[in-house]
Amino acid sequence: MESVIEVKNLDLAYGDLVVMRGIDFSVKKGEVFIVMGGSGCGKSTLLKAMIGLNPPQKGKVLYDGVSFWDADEQDRQNIMRRFGVLYQGGALWSSLTLNENVALPLQLYSRLSGTQIQDVALLKLGLVGLGGYADFYPVELSGGMRKRAGLARAIALDPDIIFFDEPSAGLDPLSAKMLDDLILELRDNLGATIVVVTHELASIFAVGDNAILLDADTKTVIAQGPPKKLLADSKDPRVIRFLTRGEKQGAGQ
């Protein structure tokens, strides 16, 4: 299968503080790709470099062969329009109702009429199970519902690529499971490619087709492959500790 996203030899840094060095991986069309690692290892920084919020220090991010950070402003906009991003807290605009939140990207970038936009926005809320909450404001919802609403906004424009930043953080196990199921449903129904940044083991094993593990000490990628295969085959004690919550120490220890 063809690669939708390719990250080549990427260095991430804040000023002089180097966060990650030489990241290399590719994401295939229609797969759920997981970026895992402990807190503070640079997962979110990597995500920011991929979705165009923070330029990397060095290296390339390619979307279907087009280098994002080398492209001109117009091409970059076009690439970004293919993304949907679910931010950690949902990042809903608090002065808009859920329906208005989902409708805003449609008003900006679709060619639909006003009533069609309303219908599509309502459909997206229906897809995440919030069909009845269209006129609610974000403050009136629970954390899990806010995340699902954020997801409805992320898929407003039927993106080919959806990024999730810590989707299950702060959710109870059932809500987290519900969100994981939604991720798989979106992949199957919309045919989207999905990148998930997370350190929740339950989600990693439930949804991940492929994964990389970042390590804060060496500032590099220390493992790459399907999560279940990594757990079964990896010899690296750091990988085993991460994937078993430190319950197994791994070979040689």
Added chain:
Amino acid sequence: MSLEKLAFDFSKPGVLQLKLSGDWQLSVGLPAVDTVLAQLDPHPDITEISFSVSRDFKWDSAFISFLLKLSSIAKQKNIRITMQAFPPQIEKLLKFNPSAQAEKITPRKAGEEPFLDSVGSKVIQAKDAALSVLDFLGDIVSALARLIRGKAFFRKDDFFAIVQRCGADALGLVSLISILVGVILAFIGAIQLKMFGAQIYIADIVGIAMVRVMGAVMTAVLMSGRTGASFAAELGIMQANEEIDALRTLGVSPTEFLVMPRVLALVIMLPLLTLYADLMGIAGGFVISTGILGINPVEYFSHTMSAVKLSNLWIGLIHGFVFGIIIAIAGCYRGMRCERSSAGVGEATTSAVVTAITAIVIATAVITFVCQVIGV
């Protein structure tokens, strides 16, 4: 455009076949459901709608929402819809019908309130607001009492940081504005006094006006925009972040810990800033009068000395003291009662400034009136 994508076929009796082709995606746009309904009206015999799709047919969620709408209208008209022509994915997506979910949730908002009801609820709101202001003032007074007995708890470092922020850091802005006010007063005075050949009285006008009221009012307006708004925003965001709840659960009174140092700092600093503004204003008037209007500097100085009495200074400082209380309390009150959202913080900041400036003008009027009555 829509005609090319959507064609109608009535060849089978009782069946409307929709022939779909081309791009039915939200980035391109698609025909309205009404175009299909317009075809149904002249054909009341139709009992079934079916579809055929061409090879270049492309769809996304916009098409799903089109289908959902069409099928809900068809249901009302007792028209059957057959969807064999579509890939299985479409049928899966149709299951997420949002209107089916909507029925489960009871509507939150009632219709419009009758006029009398809305008047009544406004009155009740006003009463609640007045009570909550009194409650807040009471909190401050009891915190002050605890402070005097040495029992109040707040960090001295916080207090001095706030003093620095609402005192020394504001000097530049206060200098600029009060020098300009002095300059403006001198120019306006000069126009009138020239007619009598009494230009030297500019010194009296600038001196008395600045010291008695203008210095205090201009400083207060500046500080309500600068410091009052920042108090409201700071406390508002702390409220939104549950930081204030965290203090309460520690057994620390937020009024003592957060409000007291702010009120104290501003009540001390505003009279001092007023004094400074008075001097700057007089300096501004002095430069213009001696430099441009040709008044002798020594004469200007001695005129100012004799015109501005100590009572004027006291009145100015009392203004500053009262304004300090008003600005600090308006800012802290709005911040502490802030709603937990970004819009709430914005609203709190705005209303802190508006409340403070309104109260400043009212207080000035009251003080001026009282001074008139007691003849100071």
